[in-house]
Amino acid sequence: MESKRQQKFAGVxxxxxxxxxxxxGMNFLPNTLVTITKVRITPDLAIARVFLSFFNNANTTLALNxxxxxxxxxxxxxxxRIxxxxRIVPQLEFFLDDTNSYVERMDQIFDKISKEPRQPDTEE
Incomplete structure (x- = not known):
C-alpha cells in the first residue's frame, strides 16, 4: 500500500x-505515441517504476528497449523539471503495461463465447 506521499510524488x-x-518523444521513437499509464514509487522515493503503453508501434519490445x-x-x-x-531524482525503471493486450484478448474470448450457439435450458 502506497503512502499519500508516494502517491503524490508518483503523480508529479x-x-x-x-x-x-x-x-x-519523437527523438526516441518517431511516429509512436508513448503513454505513461502508471508510476509506482518505492517508500524511500529513490526508484520510480514507470509503466508505458505504446500506440502506432508494432514492436513494443524494441520500443521499450x-x-x-x-x-x-x-x-x-x-x-x-522537478x-x-x-531532493533526489529517482532512478527510472521502465516496464511495458500490457493492460491493452489483456483487454483485447478478453474481448476476443467474449466474442467467441457470444457467437457459440446457446444450449436450451432444460428444466425438470
Whole structure:
C-alpha cells in the first residue's frame, strides 16, 4: 500500500514524464505515441517504476528497449523539471503495461463465447 506521499510524488513524476514524452518523444521513437499509464514509487522515493503503453508501434519490445537505452537522458530532463520539488531524482525503471493486450484478448474470448450457439435450458 502506497503512502499519500508516494502517491503524490508518483503523480508529479507521471505528469512531468508525460510532458517530456509529448514534447521530445519523437527523438526516441518517431511516429509512436508513448503513454505513461502508471508510476509506482518505492517508500524511500529513490526508484520510480514507470509503466508505458505504446500506440502506432508494432514492436513494443524494441520500443521499450529504446526507452531503456535513453533512461539516463530522460532522468536528466525529469531532474530539470522537478529540481524544486524533490531532493533526489529517482532512478527510472521502465516496464511495458500490457493492460491493452489483456483487454483485447478478453474481448476476443467474449466474442467467441457470444457467437457459440446457446444450449436450451432444460428444466425438470
Amino acid at each position: 513524476i507521471q505528469k512531468d514524464l508525460a510532458e517530456i514524452f509529448q514534447r521530445e 529504446t526507452i531503456k537505452a535513453h533512461a539516463s537522458e530522460i532522468r536528466y530532463k525529469l531532474g530539470a 529540481k524544486n520539488q524533490a
